[in-house]
Amino acid sequence: MTSRHDTTSQHATTSQHPAALRRETATRHGTAESAVDVGLAAERVSRSLGGGLVLDGVSVAPADGSTVGVLGPNGSGKSTLLRVLAGVLKPSAGLVTVDGRELADVPRKTLARRVAVVEQHSDTQIPLTVRDVVGLGRVPHRRAWLSASADDEAAVQEALEQTGMTARSAQRWQTLSGGERQRVQIARALAQRPRELLLDEPTNHLDVQHQFELLDLLASLPVTSVIALHDLNLAAMYCDEIVLLDHGAVVAAGDPADVLTEELILQVYNVKAEVTTSPEGHPHVRFLRT
Amino acid sequence: MIAVTTGHATRSPAVTAGGTARSRLPVVLLGGCLVLLASIAVAVTIGPADIGVGDVWATLLSRVGLAEPTLSVLRDGIIWDLRLPRTLLAAVCGAGLAVCGVVMQSLLRNPLADPFVLGVSSGASTGAVLVVVLGVGGGVLSMSGGAFLGAVASFALVMTLSHTLGGTTDRVVLSGVAVMQLLSALTSFIVLTSADAETTRGVLFWLLGSLANAGWSEVIACAVVLVGTLVVCGGYARSLDAFAFGEDAAATLGVAVGRTRVVLMSVTALLTAVLVSSVGAIGFVGLVLPHAARLLTGPGHARLLPVSALAGAVLLVWVDTVARTMLQPQEVPVGVVTALIGVPAFVLILYRSRGVQ
Numbered sequence: 001m002t003s004r005h006d007t008t009s010q011h012a013t014t015s016q017h018p019a020a021l022r023r024e025t026a027t028r029h030g031t032a033e034s035a036v037d038v039g040l041a042a043e044r045v046s047r048s049l050g051g052g053l054v055l056d057g058v059s060v061a062p063a064d065g066s067t068v069g070v071l072g073p074n075g076s077g078k079s080t081l082l083r084v085l086a087g088v089l090k091p092s093a094g095l096v097t098v099d100g101r102e103l104a105d106v107p108r109k110t111l112a113r114r115v116a117v118v119e120q121h122s123d124t125q126i127p128l129t130v131r132d133v134v135g136l137g138r139v140p141h142r143r144a145w146l147s148a149s150a151d152d153e154a155a156v157q158e159a160l161e162q163t164g165m166t167a168r169s170a171q172r173w174q175t176l177s178g179g180e181r182q183r184v185q186i187a188r189a190l191a192q193r194p195r196e197l198l199l200d201e202p203t204n205h206l207d208v209q210h211q212f213e214l215l216d217l218l219a220s221l222p223v224t225s226v227i228a229l230h231d232l233n234l235a236a237m238y239c240d241e242i243v244l245l246d247h248g249a250v251v252a253a254g255d256p257a258d259v260l261t262e263e264l265i266l267q268v269y270n271v272k273a274e275v276t277t278s279p280e281g282h283p284h285v286r287f288l289r290t
Numbered sequence: 291m292i293a294v295t296t297g298h299a300t301r302s303p304a305v306t307a308g309g310t311a312r313s314r315l316p317v318v319l320l321g322g323c324l325v326l327l328a329s330i331a332v333a334v335t336i337g338p339a340d341i342g343v344g345d346v347w348a349t350l351l352s353r354v355g356l357a358e359p360t361l362s363v364l365r366d367g368i369i370w371d372l373r374l375p376r377t378l379l380a381a382v383c384g385a386g387l388a389v390c391g392v393v394m395q396s397l398l399r400n401p402l403a404d405p406f407v408l409g410v411s412s413g414a415s416t417g418a419v420l421v422v423v424l425g426v427g428g429g430v431l432s433m434s435g436g437a438f439l440g441a442v443a444s445f446a447l448v449m450t451l452s453h454t455l456g457g458t459t460d461r462v463v464l465s466g467v468a469v470m471q472l473l474s475a476l477t478s479f480i481v482l483t484s485a486d487a488e489t490t491r492g493v494l495f496w497l498l499g500s501l502a503n504a505g506w507s508e509v510i511a512c513a514v515v516l517v518g519t520l521v522v523c524g525g526y527a528r529s530l531d532a533f534a535f536g537e538d539a540a541a542t543l544g545v546a547v548g549r550t551r552v553v554l555m556s557v558t559a560l561l562t563a564v565l566v567s568s569v570g571a572i573g574f575v576g577l578v579l580p581h582a583a584r585l586l587t588g589p590g591h592a593r594l595l596p597v598s599a600l601a602g603a604v605l606l607v608w609v610d611t612v613a614r615t616m617l618q619p620q621e622v623p624v625g626v627v628t629a630l631i632g633v634p635a636f637v638l639i640l641y642r643s644r645g646v647q
Contacts, residue, residue: 119538
């Protein structure tokens with residue numbers, strides 16, 4: 001795990017220099033187990049939207065089963081990075097791969113059985129029950145005209161249990177609170193039986209208790225999660241690895257303690273902060289008034 | 291997908307409206323078919339000429355060659371050439387409009403969408419008026435032929451316009467509304483400036499929808515396209531379910547959003563064009579019925595599509611029966627009756643679902 005963090009950190013910081021990158025990639029291929037060929041990875045991905053560059057040479061390769069936090073100010077490219085990783089947006093340059101295979105070559109349905117997405121905000125006017133919404137996660141697994149298989153039923157049941165929503169399965173989506181809706185969307189994503197879970201600011205609009213509950217849930221799941229977050233301390237507590245974005249580029253990546261430093265926070269967020277180490281060993285950020 | 295819910299033992303039955311209807315689709319469909327057949331059989335007997343269900347049977351059997359004709363030529367003609375095709379066309383149109391409404395509302399994520407949202411009906415009207423009033427087509431083109439071409443042309447215009455404007459679902463709806471307004475204005479202009487009173491009355495009757503000119507050729511054309519559309523849409527039922535949370539969400543569930551949209555819009559526009567060119571623009575069935583059917587079946591399209599089709603068919607059979615008998619011997623345009631029934635029903639459905647939003 002530690003070695004992977006180091007690699008990613010090095011990788012990200014050198015991404016501006018092609019020669020250094022080539023050297024580094026070569027050594028990695030030579031020595032380490034070919035981590036690039038496992039799981040979802042972005043390799044020097046750029047994306048322009050409306051004339052401007054929203055992502056600028058970003059590389060991420062989450063370790064299998066880890067929780068990766070994507071941090072950065074508003075407009076730093078967090079959502080765009082997740083959308084590119086999900087295959088919803090095509091990168092203008094660079095590569096996104098699943099198990100070494102380019103995303104564009106993976107059939108849409110196959111990808112949906114592998115990578116699940118929870119959007120920042122999701123709503124519907126259609127009167128769906130919790131179970132209906134979770135059942136949507138089986139769409140990529142099912143064939144036209146056939147009714148749900150035992151496997152479909154089992155996946156929905158399991159996802160409801162994992163997220164603690166079994167008792168609510170007959171409740172209408174529209175009657176749920178914000179935190180419950182996020183849980184249901186996560187259950188829907190889990191019903192897809194993914195290996196990677198991409199979440200765009202899932203703790204937005206949630207009170208503190210629900211933020212903790214949600215991240216506890218995500219950290220306990222046996223999937224690789226990539227989570228865009230705003231709260232630096234939540235990220236420090238729950239993420240194995242943090243990618244810090246600014247103006248579409250990776251400023252730092254790696255262990256939370258290496259990324260959440262006073263210098264980088266001042267540089268990226270333009271806010272003075274004091275970083276201490278919590279009793280649990282996580283960095284703790286305290287913002288200072290200037 | 292929502293059929294994932296089927297027959298789940300842990301489901302508490304009282305919580306969801308229609309929970310029991312959901313788990314017994316074959317029973318519901320069989321029941322619906324029986325109600326539809328009974329409705330057709332009874333509706334055929336209603337009218338100024340006194341005809342019983344037995345007479346209808348006698349005609350049917352003699353026409354398919356299973357029995358000797360026993361009825362007079364006149365009564366046989368009334369049943370076989372007038373009432374039966376008209377009632378069947380009402381059923382086919384009701385089913386088709388309801389299915390198109392379901393697909394459009396789900397695809398465009400807009401509860402106000404109906405089969406005419408893509409400008410098909412106004413295009414049909416303009417096409418028909420161009421043929422009837424201005425004589426476009428030089429006598430080769432019939433009114434329904436002109437209507438069909440107009441419908442297809444206006445659909446193409448809406449698609450081109452919405453694609454140019456960015457291609458999102460709201461652009462599709464806005465393009466449809468814009469084209470609809472433009473073509474309605476054009477139709478009114480042509481009728482007001484060029485048509486005589488007699489033609490105006492004919493055009494107006496057709497604009498409001500009428501099954502008065504139903505014949506077997508219309509029944510067969512509409513039925514063939516309806517069956518084709520049902521098969522295509524049925525194959526896309528789960529993709530339609532996946533649109534519940536928007537196009538991006540559907541894409542991450544493995545739905546080919548662009549292809550699904552083009553295919554489904556094209557088949558429903560084609561069906562609407564065929565229906566409108568046969569019977570005119572019958573409003574409100576496609577708008578209201580999907581909402582009512584959703585209350586019965588729940589949101590899953592595997593159930594919603596067939597149940598809407600059956601409900602639409604039964605509804606329009608009875609609405610047309612009312613339209614042709616209410617003010618005998620005068621006939622009320624069927625579109626007027628659907629609006630008179632549809633608006634209160636729509637208000638009632640919205641009122642019942644007000645707590646949910």
